[in-house]
Amino acid sequence: MRSMLGSGLRLQLALFAGAGLAILAGASLNIQGYHGEQALIAVAAGILAWAGGVLSKRWKIAAGLAIGAIALTAVEVRFSGSFFWINLAGILLLGLGGVVGAIGYEKLTDALRRRVTELQSLNEELEEQHRMFLAATEDPGLTFKDMGALNTATSRQTGAGFCCYYLLGAEGRQFVPQLPAAGFEGRSPQLLIVRKEGGDPLLTPLEANQEYYAEDPDRLQHVARLFPIGFKVTNALVQPMLMNNRLGGFILLGNREGGFGPDDKRLVLTLAVRAAIHFGSQTAVSQTQEELARYTILNDIAKQASGLPFEEVMKLVIERARELVPYDACRVAIFGEDGTYTMLGGSPVASSIERGPLGEVKNGGKVVIRHLLTRSDGLFSGLDTGSETAQAAEALAPISGREGVFGALCLGRKGGIAFGDKDIPSLQELGAIAGVAVENSRILQRVSGQAFKVSSALDSLAEISEALTATTKGTATLEQKTLEVAARLAGGTHALLTRTESGGKNRIVNAVGFGREVVGLEIANGQGMVGAVMLSRQPLAVPDVHDSFDLANPPDLAAAMVRGGLCVPIIHQQALWGTLAVFTADRKQWAEADLRVIATLANQAVVALQNAELFDGSNRMVWELQNLMGGLTAVTSTLNLEEVLEKVLASAAKACEAQIGVLALDERGKLEVKAAFGSDPETARRLALELGGEICQDVFASGKSFMHYADKARSSGPLDPQAVLCVPLTLRGKPIGVLFLANYVAGKPFSEDHKRVVTELGAQASVAIDNARLFREREVVVLESLTAMAALVDAKDPYTAGHSKRVTAYALQIARQMNYAAGNQDAWTRLERGCLLHDLGKINVPDAVLAKPDRLTDEEFDQLKKHPVVGYEVLKNLHMLTDELVIVRSHHERFDGKGYPDRKGGGDLPIIAYIAAAADAFDAMTSDRPYRRGMSLELALAEIGKEAGQQFHPDVAEALLDSAGKGEFKIIPQESLFKEAPVVGAFENPTA
Structure with missing residues (x-):
């Protein structure tokens, strides 16, 4: 673009040069042979000839001026006729110079105006592309239950005339529109019945994950069955949504003006993928945390707590309560029969309940919510607020038994985050379940005998299995719970859980009692007890594994100091899923009941583990989406390159919980750090x-990510991390930089999930980085063009040549004196640009008004007064300009509100407007005009002081006077064109 602008300018400059040469030559020939009064006549003739050339398009005026020039030349003949033809040639050259100069000026002005139009078009195109990118990465903030809002948002984002999401019905026989649809004029789209026989022209490409687009009648007829009768369709796009590798729904859009182009289809694809993730995960996450927690508490406390002492039962209640109602501290109050209470595990000294909050709990049997508490109010939960005035909230839930309320669960939260009505049902149920568990514990503690122990074990097994089947607390947690229960039921000290893998191997996925090194160990068919069960698929009970060398390894049971062993296969869907093994420290004769209990637990646990794996996958998908959307929202919220780089790095580091991060971009073949996170730039x-360096270079060159974890750091310095993750940043297949993340905490390696999220975030962020770079380049081109135009405006008016630059210098000096926007370089840049562009609107003022040597008439002055609004209208759509627009529109406003164009004053305008106004007025006062000389510094300062609080902002006037008093504020010298103009003591009707 710059080269195009430069080539255009060269033609105009050539015309200006030709005009200048013609004027110089003509002037020289015109005065040939004359001096004194004769020379003055020759000069007047030359001026008339030049003016006639300038006004050549107005031929009547130009002809009159030319005749006048020739007449004056003829008058000169009486002084000396020998130079007449030479003088006449000079007159002709001067006229020619005026013609060429006028043509050059006109072409230059037209070229600049065309360039501004082109730049505005480019700006609109980039904004449209940016809008589409934001729409593709926008987090809609919808729950995907409000389908009307989702349909409307998608229609708006894609520019479609109508939109409706379809989801596959529960029986898989039809696709159901999710109402209300957008753009259907109050009517509803139709169901889509799945055809079992024969190909469906619409569903066949959708099932292959291909879009269906129709504009012509032949293709539109296949989607016509989706619309109500009489509904007019000009184009339609159907985008499939795959869920669990099958068609789970689609998006129906259409009637988009101009149809759907490639960019529009990519946007719709992105929206469809995002919606599919949300809809597909609804099944796994439909069970709420409250339901899961209540079910888990019911089974793990009321049933599994059987046989535990009272204190352990309450400890279990406190631990699991957090799953129902989050809290920061929790204690249990036990009520005495004498109207007192004691805190479990606290001071043995009883305190009186009286009529306080615990009294309400005991007497009313209801949950008591306490808000906005401090230490002085008394905190039953034992919460440490950190200070005397810090606020907290508490919930007191009754623990009820057969004989009434005998205690209270006291939960506390920091920061005044109150418990709400939605917490009351959970708290009531939690207290009731705790009461049942305590009652059961007390009953079991009073009962003894071997028969009861066996019955209790079997009952615990059944209830634990039921709880495991329903819970989705996570695979690792369920594996650990299964092993702990198995060991407890079988009286063992060690337990192993293995998972079948390809190639006839089993891998240990979790263990209890063994060292962590056994987790991940692979066991082949026939190796040890686990391998034997894998082959036979039958339970195996061994009183002492040391009696058989083949069964004692792997794992090394002798090193684990175990003797008795029981291993059962886990069968799921008629296939070997894995094994569950329990070991005892001593030799043991296993009973049939032991085999039955462990086998039942194993086969019940596999259902829960399968559910947990699905739930973990859903959670992982949601986690990835949340981090990706959060990062993309951050990096697309600005077009400032430095901010984009910092937000890209911060988002990646947050997603991976990295302690230090570095973003480096390729600069002329060398990686340079552009952003640092968690450390200073030099350390980074x-x-x-x-x-x-070698890691980053390899990743940059190969385009492949690098991930490493060291079990032990060589040193504790910032240059020796234990975990490293480095991913490439690529744009259109070419590397542009790398993201380098590091962790120093033992046991916190980066995972494949981290690498996948950061890689995807980096790929999307590369587009944001490219947009920011493009925006910066466009901003530079636009501002250079505007600055050139502003300089041209100054050049149009010989009386204000250099005016904008002087105003800028004066304004910056005033701002320095006022300590304006200390440390904010962007604010200073906006002030400087605004002053340079402040008179841009004069491009619309006729040259005759700008160049008029006399005072302006009221009509002409009114015309001139429009230039702030004209300049503002020219610039207002350039979004990189903010403060600049204020300066352009308001630099002729007064503090007392009597200025123009908006008659704003006082606090209606920011200080930069008053700074620019003072600088503009000072230059007008100190510049020469045909009808007066510019003021001296002393007179101008006196005028500023007199008008402080009226024309000028008091603070701005004071800063200008203070700066002048220090000798820092001076009149910038300028060449005077009117040295003979009269000196006056004030200024009137300034054109600057």
Whole structure:
């Protein structure tokens, strides 16, 4: 673009140069042979000839001026006729110079105006592309239950005339529109019945994950069955949504003006993928945390707590209560029969209940919510607020038994985050379940005998299995719980859980009692007890594994100091899922009941583990989406390159919980640090480009990610991390930089999930980085063009040549004196640009008004007064300009509200407007005009002081006077065109 602008300018400059040469030559020939009064006549003739050339398009005026020039030349003949033809040639050259100069000026002005129009078009195109990118990465903030809002949002984002999401029905026989649809004029789209026989022209490409687009009648007829009768369709796009590798729904859009282009289809694809993730995960996450917690508490406390002492039962209640109602501290109050209470595990000294909150709990049997508490109010939960005035909230839930309320669960939260009405049902149920568990515990403690122990074990097994089948607390948690229960039921000290893998191997996925090194160990068919069960698929009970060398390894049971062993297969859907093994420290004769209990537990646990794996996958997908959307929202919220780089890095580091991060971009073949997270830039540079330089270079060159974890750091310094993750940043298949993340905490390696999220975030962020770079380049081009136009405006008026630059210099000096926007370079840049562009609107003022040597008439002055609004209208759509627009529109406003164009004053305008106004007025006062000389510094300062609080902002006037008093504020010298103009003591009707 710059080269195009430069080539255009060269033609105009050539015309200006030709005009200048013609004027110089003509002037020289015109005065040939004359001096004194004769020369003055020759000069007047030359001026008339030049003016006639300038006004050549107005031929009547130009002809009159030319005749006048020739007449004056003829008058000169009486002085000396020998130079007449030479003088006449000079007159002709001067006229020619005026014609060429006028043509050059007109072409230059037209070229600049065309360039502004082109730049505005480019700006609109980039904004449209940016809008589409934001729409594709926008977090809609919808729950996907409000389908009307979702349909409307998608229609708006894609520019479609109508939109409706379809989801596959529960029986899989039809696709159901999710109402209300958008753009259907109050009517509803139709169901889509799945055809079992024969190909469906619409569903066949959708099932292959291909879009269906129709504009012509032949293709539109296949989607016509989706619309109500009489509904007019000009184009339609059907985008499939795959859920669990099958068609789970689609988006129906259409009637988009101009149809759907490639960019529009990519946007719809992105929206469809995002919606599919949300809809597909609804089944796994439909069970709420409250339901899961209540079910788990019911089984793990009321049933599994059987046989535990009272204190352990309450400890279990406190631990599991957090799953129902989050809290920061929790204690249990036990009520005495004498109207007192004691805190479990606290001071043995009883306190009186009286009529306080615990009295309400005991007497009313209801949950008591306490808000806005401090230490002085008394905190039953034992919450440490950190200070005397810090606020907290508490919930007191009754623990009820057969004989009434005998205690209270006291939960506390910091920061005044109150418990709400939605917590009351959970708290009531939690207290009731705790009461039942305590009652059961007390009953079991009073009962003894071997028969009861066996019955209790079997009952615990059944209830534990039921709880495991329903819970989705996570795979690792369920594996650990299964092993702990198995060991307890079988009286063992060690337990193993294995999972079948390809190639006839089993891998240990969790263990109790063994060292962590056994987790991940692979066991082949026939190796040890586990391998034997894998082959036979039958339970195996061994009183002492040391009696058989083949069964004692792997794992090394002798090293684990175990003797008795029981291993059962886990069968799921008629296939070997894995094994469950329990070991005792002593030799044991296993009973049939032991086999039955462990086998039942194993086969019940596999259902829960399968559910947990699905739930973990859903959670992982949601986690990835949340981090990706959060990062993309952050990086697309600005077009400032530095901010984009910082937000990209911060989002990646947050997603991975990295302690230090570095973002480096390729600059002329070398990686340079552009953003640092968690450390200073120099340390970050040394870490990534010196210590990790080879890693970053390899990742940049290969385009492949690198991930590493060291079990033990060589040192504790910032240049020796234990975990490293480095991913490439690519744009259109080409590397542009790398993201380098590091962790120093033992046991916190980066995972494949981290690498996948950061890689995806980096790929999307590369587009944001490219947009920011493009925006910066466009901003530079636009501002250079505007600055050139502003300079041209100054050049149009010989009386104000250099005016904008002087106003800028004066304004910056005033701002320095006022300590304006200290440390904010962007604010200073906006002030400087605004002053340079403040008179841009004069491009619309006729040259005759700008160049008029006399005072302006009221009509002409009114015309001139429009230039702030004209300049504002030219610039207002350039979004990189903010404060600049205020300066352009308001630099002729007065503090007392009597200025123009908006007659604003006082606090209606920011200080930058008053700074620019003072600088503009000062230059007008100190510049020469044909009808007066510019003021001296002393007179101008006196005028500023007199008008402080009226024309000028008092603070701005004071800063200008203070700066002048220090000798820092001076009149900028300028060449005077009117040295003979009269000196006056004030200024009137300034054109600047």
